[in-house]
Amino acid sequence: MTFRDLLLAGALCASTISSSVSAGADTAEVEKLYRTHCGECHNAHRLGGMGPALLPENLKRLRKNAAIDVIKNGRAATQMPGFGDKLSDDQIQSLVDYVYTPLPEIPAWGMEEIRASHIIHNRESDLSDKPVFEVKDPLNLFLVVELGDHHVTLLDGDRMEPVHRFKSRFALHGGPKYSPDGRFVYFASRDGWISKYDIYNLKLVAEIRAGINTRNQAVSADGRYVMIANYLPHTLVLLDARDLSPIKLYDVKDSKGKTSRVSAVYTAPPRDSFIAALKDIPELWEISYDPPPGFGMWIHDYREDSGEDSTPDPFPVRKITVADYLDDFFFDQDYISLVGTSREGKGQVVDMDVGRVVVPDLELPGMPHLASGITWEYEGRTVMATPNLKKGNISVIDMETWKTIKNIETLGPGFFMRSHRDSPYAWVDVFFGPNKDVVHVIDKKTLEIVKTLRPAPGKTAAHVEFTRDGKYALLSIWDPDGAVVVYDGDTLEEIKRLPMNKPSGKYNVYNKTRYLEGTSH
Numbered sequence: 001m002t003f004r005d006l007l008l009a010g011a012l013c014a015s016t017i018s019s020s021v022s023a024g025a026d027t028a029e030v031e032k033l034y035r036t037h038c039g040e041c042h043n044a045h046r047l048g049g050m051g052p053a054l055l056p057e058n059l060k061r062l063r064k065n066a067a068i069d070v071i072k073n074g075r076a077a078t079q080m081p082g083f084g085d086k087l088s089d090d091q092i093q094s095l096v097d098y099v100y101t102p103l104p105e106i107p108a109w110g111m112e113e114i115r116a117s118h119i120i121h122n123r124e125s126d127l128s129d130k131p132v133f134e135v136k137d138p139l140n141l142f143l144v145v146e147l148g149d150h151h152v153t154l155l156d157g158d159r160m161e162p163v164h165r166f167k168s169r170f171a172l173h174g175g176p177k178y179s180p181d182g183r184f185v186y187f188a189s190r191d192g193w194i195s196k197y198d199i200y201n202l203k204l205v206a207e208i209r210a211g212i213n214t215r216n217q218a219v220s221a222d223g224r225y226v227m228i229a230n231y232l233p234h235t236l237v238l239l240d241a242r243d244l245s246p247i248k249l250y251d252v253k254d255s256k257g258k259t260s261r262v263s264a265v266y267t268a269p270p271r272d273s274f275i276a277a278l279k280d281i282p283e284l285w286e287i288s289y290d291p292p293p294g295f296g297m298w299i300h301d302y303r304e305d306s307g308e309d310s311t312p313d314p315f316p317v318r319k320i321t322v323a324d325y326l327d328d329f330f331f332d333q334d335y336i337s338l339v340g341t342s343r344e345g346k347g348q349v350v351d352m353d354v355g356r357v358v359v360p361d362l363e364l365p366g367m368p369h370l371a372s373g374i375t376w377e378y379e380g381r382t383v384m385a386t387p388n389l390k391k392g393n394i395s396v397i398d399m400e401t402w403k404t405i406k407n408i409e410t411l412g413p414g415f416f417m418r419s420h421r422d423s424p425y426a427w428v429d430v431f432f433g434p435n436k437d438v439v440h441v442i443d444k445k446t447l448e449i450v451k452t453l454r455p456a457p458g459k460t461a462a463h464v465e466f467t468r469d470g471k472y473a474l475l476s477i478w479d480p481d482g483a484v485v486v487y488d489g490d491t492l493e494e495i496k497r498l499p500m501n502k503p504s505g506k507y508n509v510y511n512k513t514r515y516l517e518g519t520s521h
Protein backbone atom coordinates (compact mmCIF):
# COMPACT_ATOMS: atom_id res chain seq x y z
CA MET A 1 0.00 0.00 0.00
CA THR A 2 1.35 3.46 -0.82
CA PHE A 3 1.41 6.40 1.58
CA ARG A 4 -1.48 7.92 -0.35
CA ASP A 5 -3.55 4.75 -0.06
CA LEU A 6 -2.96 4.71 3.67
CA LEU A 7 -4.04 8.33 3.98
CA LEU A 8 -7.07 7.65 1.85
CA ALA A 9 -7.98 4.73 4.06
CA GLY A 10 -7.22 6.81 7.18
CA ALA A 11 -5.01 3.93 8.22
CA LEU A 12 -1.56 5.37 8.79
CA CYS A 13 -0.01 3.78 11.84
CA ALA A 14 2.59 5.50 14.00
CA SER A 15 5.58 3.68 12.59
CA THR A 16 4.92 4.29 8.91
CA ILE A 17 6.72 7.61 8.66
CA SER A 18 8.78 7.71 11.78
CA SER A 19 10.89 4.76 10.71
CA SER A 20 11.92 6.76 7.69
CA VAL A 21 12.75 9.92 9.68
CA SER A 22 15.91 8.53 11.23
CA ALA A 23 17.16 5.81 13.50
CA GLY A 24 18.96 5.84 16.85
CA ALA A 25 18.11 5.81 20.52
CA ASP A 26 17.43 9.56 20.88
CA THR A 27 15.14 9.59 17.91
CA ALA A 28 13.23 6.61 19.24
CA GLU A 29 12.89 8.42 22.57
CA VAL A 30 11.54 11.66 21.10
CA GLU A 31 9.21 9.77 18.77
CA LYS A 32 7.82 7.99 21.80
CA LEU A 33 7.41 11.29 23.64
CA TYR A 34 5.65 12.74 20.62
CA ARG A 35 3.33 9.74 20.30
CA THR A 36 2.49 9.81 23.99
CA HIS A 37 1.81 13.53 24.39
CA CYS A 38 1.19 15.08 20.97
CA GLY A 39 0.15 12.45 18.43
CA GLU A 40 -3.45 12.13 19.49
CA CYS A 41 -4.28 15.76 18.60
CA HIS A 42 -1.62 16.62 16.01
CA ASN A 43 -1.65 13.21 14.23
CA ALA A 44 0.93 10.48 14.70
CA HIS A 45 2.79 11.85 11.67
CA ARG A 46 2.52 15.55 12.54
CA LEU A 47 0.05 16.07 9.70
CA GLY A 48 -2.61 17.70 11.88
CA GLY A 49 -5.82 16.50 13.53
CA MET A 50 -7.69 18.41 16.23
CA GLY A 51 -4.48 20.45 16.45
CA PRO A 52 -2.57 21.86 13.49
CA ALA A 53 0.12 20.05 11.48
CA LEU A 54 3.52 20.32 13.19
CA LEU A 55 5.91 20.67 10.27
CA PRO A 56 8.59 23.32 9.64
CA GLU A 57 6.55 24.41 6.60
CA ASN A 58 3.62 25.27 8.90
CA LEU A 59 5.64 26.69 11.78
CA LYS A 60 7.39 29.45 9.86
CA ARG A 61 5.90 32.20 12.02
CA LEU A 62 6.62 30.51 15.35
CA ARG A 63 10.16 30.95 16.65
CA LYS A 64 11.66 27.95 18.44
CA ASN A 65 11.73 29.82 21.77
CA ALA A 66 8.03 30.59 21.40
CA ALA A 67 7.40 26.92 20.58
CA ILE A 68 9.11 25.93 23.86
CA ASP A 69 6.79 28.30 25.69
CA VAL A 70 3.72 26.85 23.92
CA ILE A 71 4.63 23.28 24.93
CA LYS A 72 5.37 24.39 28.49
CA ASN A 73 2.43 26.69 29.08
CA GLY A 74 -0.15 25.94 26.36
CA ARG A 75 -1.42 28.26 23.65
CA ALA A 76 -3.99 30.95 24.31
CA ALA A 77 -7.37 30.41 22.70
CA THR A 78 -6.71 26.89 21.54
CA GLN A 79 -7.24 23.45 23.06
CA MET A 80 -3.43 23.14 23.51
CA PRO A 81 -2.68 22.48 27.21
CA GLY A 82 0.67 23.18 28.91
CA PHE A 83 3.03 20.24 29.53
CA GLY A 84 5.43 22.07 31.88
CA ASP A 85 4.43 19.80 34.78
CA LYS A 86 4.80 16.57 32.79
CA LEU A 87 7.92 17.11 30.69
CA SER A 88 11.44 18.24 31.59
CA ASP A 89 13.12 21.16 29.81
CA ASP A 90 15.29 18.70 27.86
CA GLN A 91 12.28 16.70 26.77
CA ILE A 92 10.50 19.87 25.63
CA GLN A 93 13.59 20.99 23.72
CA SER A 94 13.83 17.59 22.00
CA LEU A 95 10.17 17.79 20.99
CA VAL A 96 10.71 21.28 19.55
CA ASP A 97 13.71 20.06 17.55
CA TYR A 98 11.63 17.12 16.39
CA VAL A 99 8.69 19.15 15.08
CA TYR A 100 11.06 21.55 13.29
CA THR A 101 12.73 18.62 11.49
CA PRO A 102 11.36 18.29 7.97
CA LEU A 103 9.63 15.05 7.09
CA PRO A 104 11.53 13.14 4.41
CA GLU A 105 8.54 13.82 2.23
CA ILE A 106 5.29 15.69 2.76
CA PRO A 107 2.54 13.48 1.48
CA ALA A 108 1.09 14.81 -1.74
CA TRP A 109 -2.56 15.77 -1.72
CA GLY A 110 -3.16 17.06 -5.21
CA MET A 111 -5.96 16.60 -7.71
CA GLU A 112 -5.23 12.93 -8.17
CA GLU A 113 -5.47 12.12 -4.46
CA ILE A 114 -8.51 14.35 -3.99
CA ARG A 115 -10.30 12.71 -6.88
CA ALA A 116 -9.41 9.22 -5.63
CA SER A 117 -11.08 9.98 -2.29
CA HIS A 118 -14.41 11.01 -3.85
CA ILE A 119 -17.44 9.02 -2.64
CA ILE A 120 -20.97 9.36 -4.04
CA HIS A 121 -23.40 8.07 -1.41
CA ASN A 122 -26.70 9.00 -3.05
CA ARG A 123 -27.63 10.60 -6.36
CA GLU A 124 -29.68 13.77 -5.97
CA SER A 125 -32.00 12.57 -8.73
CA ASP A 126 -33.01 9.59 -6.55
CA LEU A 127 -33.97 11.81 -3.60
CA SER A 128 -37.16 13.64 -2.68
CA ASP A 129 -37.23 17.43 -2.90
CA LYS A 130 -39.59 17.62 0.12
CA PRO A 131 -38.64 16.90 3.74
CA VAL A 132 -39.34 13.28 4.67
CA PHE A 133 -40.35 14.46 8.17
CA GLU A 134 -43.06 16.80 9.47
CA VAL A 135 -41.84 20.34 9.96
CA LYS A 136 -43.69 23.67 10.01
CA ASP A 137 -40.85 25.78 8.67
CA PRO A 138 -37.81 24.08 7.08
CA LEU A 139 -36.00 27.44 7.21
CA ASN A 140 -36.24 27.42 10.99
CA LEU A 141 -34.35 24.15 11.33
CA PHE A 142 -31.05 24.10 13.20
CA LEU A 143 -28.04 21.84 13.02
CA VAL A 144 -26.16 21.30 16.26
CA VAL A 145 -22.64 19.89 16.05
CA GLU A 146 -21.97 17.55 18.96
CA LEU A 147 -18.20 17.27 19.37
CA GLY A 148 -18.44 14.73 22.22
CA ASP A 149 -19.15 11.77 19.98
CA HIS A 150 -18.87 13.40 16.54
CA HIS A 151 -22.55 13.58 15.75
CA VAL A 152 -24.91 16.23 14.39
CA THR A 153 -28.46 16.81 15.63
CA LEU A 154 -31.12 18.26 13.37
CA LEU A 155 -33.42 20.38 15.51
CA ASP A 156 -36.87 21.75 14.72
CA GLY A 157 -36.65 25.41 15.76
CA ASP A 158 -40.44 25.75 16.18
CA ARG A 159 -41.12 22.75 18.38
CA MET A 160 -37.59 22.81 19.84
CA GLU A 161 -37.39 19.06 19.41
CA PRO A 162 -34.64 16.97 17.75
CA VAL A 163 -35.74 15.52 14.39
CA HIS A 164 -32.76 13.30 13.69
CA ARG A 165 -29.21 12.60 14.87
CA PHE A 166 -26.45 11.35 12.58
CA LYS A 167 -22.75 10.55 12.69
CA SER A 168 -20.32 13.11 11.31
CA ARG A 169 -16.69 12.83 10.26
CA PHE A 170 -14.14 13.16 13.08
CA ALA A 171 -13.70 16.69 14.52
CA LEU A 172 -15.87 19.00 12.47
CA HIS A 173 -14.71 22.57 12.83
CA GLY A 174 -16.11 25.93 11.67
CA GLY A 175 -19.69 26.56 10.69
CA PRO A 176 -21.39 24.09 8.36
CA LYS A 177 -22.60 25.94 5.26
CA TYR A 178 -26.08 25.58 3.72
CA SER A 179 -27.17 25.61 0.09
CA PRO A 180 -29.19 28.80 -0.60
CA ASP A 181 -32.52 26.91 -0.36
CA GLY A 182 -31.46 25.32 2.93
CA ARG A 183 -31.95 21.75 1.76
CA PHE A 184 -28.28 20.72 1.73
CA VAL A 185 -25.50 21.30 4.19
CA TYR A 186 -21.74 21.04 3.76
CA PHE A 187 -19.44 20.08 6.64
CA ALA A 188 -15.65 20.26 6.90
CA SER A 189 -13.61 18.15 9.29
CA ARG A 190 -10.20 19.18 10.53
CA ASP A 191 -8.66 16.26 8.64
CA GLY A 192 -9.91 17.48 5.30
CA TRP A 193 -13.16 15.59 4.69
CA ILE A 194 -15.96 17.58 3.11
CA SER A 195 -19.42 16.03 3.39
CA LYS A 196 -22.61 17.07 1.61
CA TYR A 197 -25.73 16.05 3.51
CA ASP A 198 -29.34 16.21 2.31
CA ILE A 199 -31.35 17.54 5.26
CA TYR A 200 -34.72 16.81 3.59
CA ASN A 201 -33.87 13.14 3.03
CA LEU A 202 -31.60 12.70 6.07
CA LYS A 203 -28.93 11.18 3.84
CA LEU A 204 -25.35 11.82 2.83
CA VAL A 205 -25.00 12.81 -0.82
CA ALA A 206 -21.24 12.84 -1.35
CA GLU A 207 -17.90 13.17 0.38
CA ILE A 208 -14.39 14.05 -0.66
CA ARG A 209 -11.10 14.59 1.12
CA ALA A 210 -9.92 18.00 -0.07
CA GLY A 211 -6.87 18.33 2.16
CA ILE A 212 -4.87 16.68 4.90
CA ASN A 213 -5.36 19.44 7.46
CA THR A 214 -8.27 21.71 6.56
CA ARG A 215 -9.19 25.11 7.91
CA ASN A 216 -12.72 25.79 6.71
CA GLN A 217 -15.02 25.92 3.71
CA ALA A 218 -17.40 28.34 2.05
CA VAL A 219 -20.37 27.85 -0.29
CA SER A 220 -20.91 30.36 -3.09
CA ALA A 221 -23.99 32.56 -2.73
CA ASP A 222 -25.47 30.98 -5.88
CA GLY A 223 -24.97 27.54 -4.33
CA ARG A 224 -22.90 26.21 -7.21
CA TYR A 225 -19.43 26.00 -5.70
CA VAL A 226 -17.71 25.03 -2.50
CA MET A 227 -14.25 26.41 -1.72
CA ILE A 228 -11.97 24.67 0.77
CA ALA A 229 -9.14 26.38 2.65
CA ASN A 230 -6.27 24.14 3.76
CA TYR A 231 -3.40 24.32 6.21
CA LEU A 232 -1.82 21.23 4.64
CA PRO A 233 -1.07 21.20 1.80
CA HIS A 234 -0.95 24.95 1.15
CA THR A 235 -3.91 24.95 -1.21
CA LEU A 236 -7.43 26.14 -1.91
CA VAL A 237 -9.71 23.63 -3.59
CA LEU A 238 -12.79 24.51 -5.64
CA LEU A 239 -15.52 21.85 -5.70
CA ASP A 240 -18.72 21.47 -7.67
CA ALA A 241 -21.48 21.80 -5.06
CA ARG A 242 -23.68 19.26 -6.86
CA ASP A 243 -21.56 16.22 -6.08
CA LEU A 244 -18.36 17.70 -4.58
CA SER A 245 -16.30 16.74 -7.62
CA PRO A 246 -13.12 18.84 -7.77
CA ILE A 247 -12.96 21.66 -10.30
CA LYS A 248 -9.74 23.46 -9.59
CA LEU A 249 -6.80 23.40 -7.20
CA TYR A 250 -4.94 26.58 -6.27
CA ASP A 251 -1.36 26.34 -5.02
CA VAL A 252 -1.21 29.15 -2.52
CA LYS A 253 2.08 30.99 -3.01
CA ASP A 254 3.42 34.46 -3.64
CA SER A 255 5.28 35.68 -6.73
CA LYS A 256 8.57 34.43 -5.26
CA GLY A 257 7.20 30.93 -4.70
CA LYS A 258 6.78 31.21 -0.90
CA THR A 259 3.82 29.05 0.05
CA SER A 260 1.20 29.74 2.73
CA ARG A 261 -1.45 28.16 4.88
CA VAL A 262 -4.90 29.61 4.31
CA SER A 263 -6.35 31.30 7.42
CA ALA A 264 -9.94 30.97 6.21
CA VAL A 265 -12.17 31.44 3.19
CA TYR A 266 -15.65 33.05 3.11
CA THR A 267 -18.17 33.75 0.42
CA ALA A 268 -18.88 37.42 -0.31
CA PRO A 269 -22.44 37.31 -1.73
CA PRO A 270 -22.68 40.79 -3.30
CA ARG A 271 -19.30 40.33 -4.97
CA ASP A 272 -19.90 36.83 -6.40
CA SER A 273 -16.56 35.85 -5.02
CA PHE A 274 -14.73 33.89 -2.37
CA ILE A 275 -12.29 35.82 -0.19
CA ALA A 276 -9.39 34.02 1.44
CA ALA A 277 -6.84 35.37 3.92
CA LEU A 278 -3.37 33.88 4.13
CA LYS A 279 -1.33 33.06 7.21
CA ASP A 280 2.22 33.14 5.92
CA ILE A 281 2.05 35.70 3.11
CA PRO A 282 0.69 39.25 3.59
CA GLU A 283 -1.90 38.86 0.85
CA LEU A 284 -5.66 38.53 0.50
CA TRP A 285 -7.03 36.50 -2.38
CA GLU A 286 -10.37 37.18 -4.00
CA ILE A 287 -11.57 34.43 -6.35
CA SER A 288 -14.45 35.35 -8.57
CA TYR A 289 -17.09 32.84 -9.61
CA ASP A 290 -18.95 35.33 -11.79
CA PRO A 291 -18.30 34.00 -15.28
CA PRO A 292 -16.49 36.49 -17.50
CA PRO A 293 -18.10 37.18 -20.90
CA GLY A 294 -17.68 34.25 -23.24
CA PHE A 295 -17.99 31.52 -20.65
CA GLY A 296 -21.76 31.32 -20.79
CA MET A 297 -23.42 28.50 -18.92
CA TRP A 298 -20.71 25.90 -19.33
CA ILE A 299 -18.67 27.39 -16.47
CA HIS A 300 -20.28 24.79 -14.26
CA ASP A 301 -18.72 22.05 -16.33
CA TYR A 302 -15.27 23.57 -16.52
CA ARG A 303 -12.57 21.32 -15.11
CA GLU A 304 -8.98 22.42 -14.65
CA ASP A 305 -7.57 19.50 -16.58
CA SER A 306 -10.48 18.87 -18.92
CA GLY A 307 -8.55 20.05 -21.95
CA GLU A 308 -10.88 23.05 -22.34
CA ASP A 309 -9.20 26.27 -23.32
CA SER A 310 -8.75 27.86 -19.91
CA THR A 311 -7.98 31.41 -21.14
CA PRO A 312 -9.42 33.50 -19.64
CA ASP A 313 -9.56 31.63 -16.35
CA PRO A 314 -13.22 31.33 -15.26
CA PHE A 315 -12.16 31.49 -11.59
CA PRO A 316 -9.43 34.15 -11.56
CA VAL A 317 -7.56 35.20 -8.42
CA ARG A 318 -7.21 38.85 -7.51
CA LYS A 319 -4.36 39.35 -5.03
CA ILE A 320 -4.33 42.27 -2.62
CA THR A 321 -1.21 43.08 -0.63
CA VAL A 322 -1.97 43.79 3.02
CA ALA A 323 -0.07 45.39 5.91
CA ASP A 324 0.43 42.19 7.93
CA TYR A 325 -0.53 38.52 7.96
CA LEU A 326 -4.24 37.93 8.41
CA ASP A 327 -5.04 35.17 10.87
CA ASP A 328 -8.63 36.18 11.32
CA PHE A 329 -11.03 38.50 9.51
CA PHE A 330 -14.50 39.87 9.24
CA PHE A 331 -16.63 41.85 6.75
CA ASP A 332 -19.12 44.68 6.91
CA GLN A 333 -22.62 43.78 5.68
CA ASP A 334 -21.80 45.10 2.15
CA TYR A 335 -18.63 43.08 1.87
CA ILE A 336 -16.60 46.18 0.98
CA SER A 337 -14.63 46.67 4.19
CA LEU A 338 -12.67 43.73 5.46
CA VAL A 339 -11.34 43.97 9.00
CA GLY A 340 -8.42 41.64 9.67
CA THR A 341 -5.92 40.86 12.42
CA SER A 342 -2.85 38.80 12.96
CA ARG A 343 -2.63 36.59 16.03
CA GLU A 344 -0.36 39.23 17.54
CA GLY A 345 -3.38 41.55 17.50
CA LYS A 346 -2.48 44.07 14.78
CA GLY A 347 -5.71 45.25 13.16
CA GLN A 348 -6.16 46.60 9.63
CA VAL A 349 -9.04 47.53 7.35
CA VAL A 350 -8.95 46.68 3.64
CA ASP A 351 -11.26 48.32 1.13
CA MET A 352 -12.13 45.42 -1.18
CA ASP A 353 -13.35 47.73 -3.94
CA VAL A 354 -10.17 49.74 -4.25
CA GLY A 355 -8.06 46.75 -3.28
CA ARG A 356 -5.83 48.23 -0.61
CA VAL A 357 -5.38 48.75 3.11
CA VAL A 358 -7.17 51.94 4.22
CA VAL A 359 -6.60 51.67 7.98
CA PRO A 360 -3.27 49.98 8.81
CA ASP A 361 -3.37 50.34 12.61
CA LEU A 362 -6.83 49.53 13.90
CA GLU A 363 -6.95 49.51 17.69
CA LEU A 364 -7.82 45.94 18.67
CA PRO A 365 -6.21 44.84 21.92
CA GLY A 366 -6.10 41.31 23.33
CA MET A 367 -6.24 39.12 20.19
CA PRO A 368 -9.71 39.75 18.83
CA HIS A 369 -11.70 36.80 17.53
CA LEU A 370 -13.03 38.44 14.42
CA ALA A 371 -14.51 35.23 13.01
CA SER A 372 -17.25 35.76 15.56
CA GLY A 373 -17.50 39.54 15.28
CA ILE A 374 -20.96 41.01 14.64
CA THR A 375 -22.41 44.36 13.57
CA TRP A 376 -25.51 46.37 14.50
CA GLU A 377 -26.92 49.87 14.29
CA TYR A 378 -26.07 52.06 17.27
CA GLU A 379 -27.11 55.71 17.48
CA GLY A 380 -27.45 56.00 13.71
CA ARG A 381 -24.17 54.36 12.78
CA THR A 382 -22.96 50.83 12.25
CA VAL A 383 -20.75 49.37 14.92
CA MET A 384 -18.87 46.11 15.02
CA ALA A 385 -18.17 44.22 18.20
CA THR A 386 -15.69 41.45 18.79
CA PRO A 387 -14.64 39.38 21.79
CA ASN A 388 -10.95 39.06 22.60
CA LEU A 389 -9.28 35.73 23.11
CA LYS A 390 -6.73 37.00 25.60
CA LYS A 391 -8.66 39.69 27.45
CA GLY A 392 -12.02 39.97 29.22
CA ASN A 393 -13.11 42.70 26.91
CA ILE A 394 -15.52 43.33 24.04
CA SER A 395 -14.29 46.00 21.62
CA VAL A 396 -17.07 48.05 20.04
CA ILE A 397 -15.83 49.95 16.98
CA ASP A 398 -17.49 52.63 14.87
CA MET A 399 -17.26 51.33 11.29
CA GLU A 400 -17.09 54.80 9.77
CA THR A 401 -14.32 56.35 11.84
CA TRP A 402 -12.80 52.98 12.80
CA LYS A 403 -12.39 54.27 16.35
CA THR A 404 -13.17 52.16 19.42
CA ILE A 405 -16.20 53.70 21.06
CA LYS A 406 -16.42 51.34 23.99
CA ASN A 407 -14.57 48.52 25.71
CA ILE A 408 -17.09 46.38 27.57
CA GLU A 409 -15.42 44.55 30.43
CA THR A 410 -16.39 40.90 30.81
CA LEU A 411 -15.58 38.20 33.37
CA GLY A 412 -12.91 36.70 31.09
CA PRO A 413 -11.86 36.25 27.45
CA GLY A 414 -14.70 35.19 25.16
CA PHE A 415 -14.84 33.06 22.02
CA PHE A 416 -18.23 33.56 20.40
CA MET A 417 -20.51 36.55 20.08
CA ARG A 418 -23.97 36.47 18.57
CA SER A 419 -27.09 38.53 18.04
CA HIS A 420 -29.99 38.70 15.62
CA ARG A 421 -31.23 41.62 13.56
CA ASP A 422 -34.51 41.59 15.53
CA SER A 423 -33.07 41.03 18.98
CA PRO A 424 -32.25 43.87 21.38
CA TYR A 425 -29.37 41.89 22.83
CA ALA A 426 -25.93 40.59 21.88
CA TRP A 427 -24.71 37.50 23.73
CA VAL A 428 -21.08 36.74 24.48
CA ASP A 429 -19.51 33.82 26.29
CA VAL A 430 -16.56 33.73 28.67
CA PHE A 431 -14.87 30.69 27.24
CA PHE A 432 -11.58 30.83 29.12
CA GLY A 433 -10.67 30.94 32.80
CA PRO A 434 -12.55 30.45 36.05
CA ASN A 435 -15.75 32.04 34.73
CA LYS A 436 -16.06 29.82 31.65
CA ASP A 437 -19.56 28.87 32.84
CA VAL A 438 -21.08 32.34 32.34
CA VAL A 439 -22.48 34.23 29.39
CA HIS A 440 -23.12 37.95 29.29
CA VAL A 441 -26.09 39.60 27.63
CA ILE A 442 -25.36 43.08 26.27
CA ASP A 443 -28.02 45.66 25.47
CA LYS A 444 -27.28 46.81 21.91
CA LYS A 445 -28.73 50.27 22.65
CA THR A 446 -26.73 51.09 25.80
CA LEU A 447 -23.68 48.87 25.24
CA GLU A 448 -24.05 47.72 28.85
CA ILE A 449 -24.17 44.16 30.20
CA VAL A 450 -27.74 43.73 31.41
CA LYS A 451 -27.60 40.13 32.58
CA THR A 452 -24.99 37.47 33.33
CA LEU A 453 -26.26 33.90 33.17
CA ARG A 454 -24.65 30.82 34.71
CA PRO A 455 -26.77 27.97 33.32
CA ALA A 456 -24.65 25.00 34.52
CA PRO A 457 -22.14 25.95 37.25
CA GLY A 458 -18.64 24.61 36.50
CA LYS A 459 -19.41 23.69 32.87
CA THR A 460 -18.38 25.82 29.90
CA ALA A 461 -21.31 27.76 28.45
CA ALA A 462 -20.65 28.93 24.91
CA HIS A 463 -21.93 29.82 21.46
CA VAL A 464 -25.40 31.25 21.00
CA GLU A 465 -27.62 31.05 17.94
CA PHE A 466 -31.07 32.54 17.42
CA THR A 467 -34.24 31.20 15.89
CA ARG A 468 -35.25 32.61 12.52
CA ASP A 469 -37.38 35.37 14.11
CA GLY A 470 -34.82 36.22 16.79
CA LYS A 471 -37.26 35.35 19.60
CA TYR A 472 -35.29 32.50 21.15
CA ALA A 473 -31.59 32.13 21.85
CA LEU A 474 -29.96 28.69 22.03
CA LEU A 475 -26.84 28.25 24.16
CA SER A 476 -24.48 25.25 24.41
CA ILE A 477 -23.36 23.63 27.63
CA TRP A 478 -20.05 22.42 26.27
CA ASP A 479 -19.75 19.15 28.18
CA PRO A 480 -20.19 15.41 27.48
CA ASP A 481 -23.10 15.61 29.89
CA GLY A 482 -24.15 18.84 28.21
CA ALA A 483 -27.23 20.44 26.73
CA VAL A 484 -28.61 23.07 24.44
CA VAL A 485 -30.42 25.57 26.65
CA VAL A 486 -33.22 27.55 25.02
CA TYR A 487 -33.84 31.08 26.33
CA ASP A 488 -36.60 33.53 25.61
CA GLY A 489 -34.64 36.20 23.72
CA ASP A 490 -36.53 39.09 25.36
CA THR A 491 -37.21 38.02 28.96
CA LEU A 492 -33.93 36.04 29.08
CA GLU A 493 -35.76 33.27 30.97
CA GLU A 494 -34.86 29.62 30.36
CA ILE A 495 -37.55 27.79 28.35
CA LYS A 496 -36.10 24.35 27.79
CA ARG A 497 -33.01 22.14 28.06
CA LEU A 498 -32.16 19.53 25.41
CA PRO A 499 -29.51 17.02 26.58
CA MET A 500 -26.58 16.70 24.15
CA ASN A 501 -23.02 15.39 24.05
CA LYS A 502 -20.67 18.39 24.12
CA PRO A 503 -22.68 20.52 21.70
CA SER A 504 -20.53 23.21 20.08
CA GLY A 505 -21.94 25.39 17.30
CA LYS A 506 -25.62 25.66 16.33
CA TYR A 507 -26.68 26.95 12.95
CA ASN A 508 -30.12 28.24 11.97
CA VAL A 509 -30.90 27.69 8.29
CA TYR A 510 -32.63 31.04 7.74
CA ASN A 511 -30.09 33.21 9.57
CA LYS A 512 -27.18 31.54 7.83
CA THR A 513 -28.58 31.52 4.31
CA ARG A 514 -29.66 35.19 4.57
CA TYR A 515 -26.28 36.26 6.02
CA LEU A 516 -28.30 38.12 8.64
CA GLU A 517 -26.72 40.88 10.66
CA GLY A 518 -25.64 39.46 14.01
CA THR A 519 -24.73 35.99 12.82
CA SER A 520 -21.39 34.51 11.66
CA HIS A 521 -20.40 34.35 7.97
Ligand code: DHE
Nearest residue numbers: 051077078079172173174175216217263264371504505520
Ligand atom coordinates in the same frame (compact mmCIF):
# COMPACT_ATOMS: atom_id res chain seq x y z
FE1 DHE B 1 -12.73 27.79 15.68
C1 DHE B 1 -15.25 28.83 13.58
C2 DHE B 1 -10.48 29.51 13.80
C3 DHE B 1 -10.25 26.89 17.84
C4 DHE B 1 -14.99 26.02 17.52
N1 DHE B 1 -12.84 28.97 14.03
C5 DHE B 1 -13.98 29.22 13.27
C6 DHE B 1 -13.61 29.96 12.10
C7 DHE B 1 -12.26 30.15 12.14
C8 DHE B 1 -11.78 29.53 13.37
C9 DHE B 1 -11.40 30.87 11.13
C10 DHE B 1 -14.59 30.42 11.02
C11 DHE B 1 -14.69 29.32 10.01
C12 DHE B 1 -16.07 29.12 9.41
O1 DHE B 1 -17.06 29.09 10.16
O2 DHE B 1 -16.16 28.91 8.21
N2 DHE B 1 -10.73 28.17 15.83
C13 DHE B 1 -10.03 28.94 14.99
C14 DHE B 1 -8.67 29.09 15.46
O3 DHE B 1 -7.74 29.73 14.88
C15 DHE B 1 -8.55 28.42 16.76
C16 DHE B 1 -8.35 29.49 17.84
C17 DHE B 1 -7.36 27.46 16.86
C18 DHE B 1 -7.56 26.16 16.15
O4 DHE B 1 -7.50 25.13 16.83
O5 DHE B 1 -7.78 26.14 14.96
C19 DHE B 1 -9.93 27.76 16.84
N3 DHE B 1 -12.64 26.65 17.39
C20 DHE B 1 -11.53 26.40 18.09
C21 DHE B 1 -11.79 25.55 19.22
O6 DHE B 1 -10.94 25.13 20.04
C22 DHE B 1 -13.26 25.32 19.27
C23 DHE B 1 -13.80 26.04 20.49
C24 DHE B 1 -13.64 23.84 19.37
C25 DHE B 1 -13.38 23.08 18.08
O7 DHE B 1 -14.35 22.80 17.38
O8 DHE B 1 -12.21 22.80 17.80
C26 DHE B 1 -13.70 26.02 17.98
N4 DHE B 1 -14.74 27.51 15.58
C27 DHE B 1 -15.48 26.75 16.44
C28 DHE B 1 -16.88 26.82 16.06
C29 DHE B 1 -16.96 27.66 14.94
C30 DHE B 1 -15.60 28.06 14.65
C31 DHE B 1 -18.05 26.15 16.79
C32 DHE B 1 -18.21 28.10 14.15
C33 DHE B 1 -18.79 29.33 14.80
C34 DHE B 1 -19.99 29.90 14.07
O9 DHE B 1 -20.93 30.25 14.75
O10 DHE B 1 -19.98 30.01 12.84
